[in-house]
Amino acid sequence: MRPFTFDFKALYDNLNPDIVKKAVEHAIMTIYPVWSSKKRKWILDLIDVSLRASVGKYKGKFYVQKKGVPTGGSLCVQLANIAVYYIMNEAVYSKPALMNNVRQAKRYIDDGGGFYAGSQRSFNSWMKHVNEALQPYGLYIDEHMIKNTGEFVPFLDIQFGFNTEGELQTDLFVKPTDSRSYLHFSSAHPNHTFAGIVYSQCLRLRRIINNKERLQCRIDELVAAFTKSGYPKEMLLNISKKVINLERNVNEQHGDAEPVSKSDILVVSCFGTDTKLTSTLKKHQNSLLQTNCFKNSAKPLFRFVKRTAANVGSKLAVLKSITLDDQSGETRPCNGHVS
Secondary structure (H helix, E strand, O other): OEEEEEEEOOHHHHOOHHHHHHHHHHHHHHHOOOOOHHHHHHHHHHHHHHHHOOEEEEOOEEEEOOOOOOOOOOOHHHHHHHHHHHHHHHHHHOOOOOOOOEEEEEEEOOEEEEEEOOOHHHHHHHHHHHHHHHHHHOOOEEEEEEOOOOOOEEEOOEEEEEOOOOOEEEEEOOOOOOOOOOOOOOOOOOHHHHHHHHHHHHHHHHHHOOOHHHHHHHHHHHHHHHHHOOOOHHHHHHHHHHHHOOOOOOOOOOOOOOOOOOOOEEEEEEOOOOHHHHHHHHHOHHHHHOOOOOOOOOOOOEEEEEEOOOOHHHHOOOHHHHHHOOOOOOOOOOOOOOO
16 A cells, blocks of 8 residues: 545635535535424525625725635634535545545545555546546645655655555654744743643654654654754753653543543642652652552542743733722723713
8 A cells, every 4th residue: 555645726715605505514414414404504594604704805995705715714624624525525435436446535624645555657547537526516636646665645744654564654744944943942931831832842743653763853853943942951851751751642532431530639839849849749659548548549649730830921010900900899881970
């Protein structure tokens, strides 16, 4: 199998509003067939209002969008996903002849990827037939890529492929134009902000990359980028080491899963302080669990929470506090009488 990706050309500009509404109606009838016709019409009418609300102003004149669907609205992503799924299912997925060599296909809005069993020439021919099937719907896939074993193809912010043993391999995809610039450490923010940025970026790599050696290389590159932004090496080393040793868990989470047991005692400390207190409690936690008072308690015994330290915003005087002072009372309309 070979990994492949594809991308639609100007998706939002080429989506037909009538097809979008038809796709939503089909989705409702498929998933919620018990809904009344009145409720379906109500939803479709609201969507119609949203699609017709794309109005722009240029040099004092207003213009209504005639083609495509608006972008940037609260519904645009959901409508595009539903519409493209409907079109791909009607034109491609439901056609056995087109899906004969496709082993798997996934898509997010206008970006798609999957696994193809065939040659480069066969794949190019397949993409040609797919575009012919999409032509009546006004869509066109202008960018596509397929790679051999041991090579990666980019999909959103990841790269994926197969090794010679047939195992799926994943890696981070960074665009050539990405400068990898992060919030500078000299900026006026509390310390936990910088630590949180480093941790979240390292954790993102842990989730994406499924190879330990490759993960270490990407972590080293990330640490180098943070070092250029003035972050202390000790912080970067401690956080990156912690994330590397975390177990990579990509299993699907279900709402009916067993609830995580909570600790009996909540220990709240200000971020960056009370280190001696927390270290002492952690040190003697096992001994306390063996006593009669705590032997039936949940483990771990203590749950440590770091309270956010004061920042610049909480220290500045705001107009509301200056105006109202510490007094409270009834409110009055702006046109009320002033004594």
